Amino acid sequence: MTAGSKHLCPACGKAATGNFCPHCGAQLGGRFCDQCGAKAAQAATFCNQCGAKMRSGGQRATAASVLGGQNLPWWIAGAAMFVLILVVGVRMVQPAGPATSAPATQTGAPFAGGGGGTPPDLSGMTMRESADQLFNRVMTMVSQGDSLGSQFFVQMALEAYDQARPLDHDGLFHMSLLNRSAGNLDAALANAQEVLAQDANHLLALTAAAEATAELGRADEAAAHYRRVLEIYDAEIARGLTEYTDHAAFLQSVRGEAEAFLAGR
16 A cells, blocks of 8 residues: 555554655564464455464564464473483483492493493482493494484583593593594593693503594604503503503504504504
């Protein structure tokens, strides 16, 4: 509808041109249903698409109005799912109360715990025990090629270890492997270096540092770490450290890994 050469604002009825009314600010492009967003006639009382009652004025439906309409159930469902995931995540890294009947676990066992099925019950464990269980789960998933599942748990495991600090050498080695599996190579190297600052010949930390620097493209540093691994391997194994025993399967492949890397240079 026009007055002379000008359109009439659908909200205030005054003559206006352009995209917005200079008198009331209403959009001049037409009326739109607040429920479904469909365009409606200026004089329409009800939407011809969904039947909702039209508001007076010419403004376009906004995100807020759509949320209040037929899309509301979907937003509620999405919000509920987010809250559920958040609660489960917090529960898994939360310090526990008095111990319950949770089954005893071997916290230092190398990559134990299984990647499939039900997640471990962490309710009766200390923060460090929970972190070790999550570590075992992530490493098992990685070994089974379940990258999607491992990435779901890896951040929980890293947060649990952070909350369990100060960590022993085994805990820092676990963090290094977790960070490497998540692609956090600088953090993985930093974890290994924390151990090497206290024990320069720690076999697990030397290997973790070698792997991280190799993936970072720092081949000379990786080669230096691998040479040191070969120099002290037998003497270190003879020390019989608890973490060496717990990760015996891992250490069995270390010498061959070092030799293969150095031979390829």
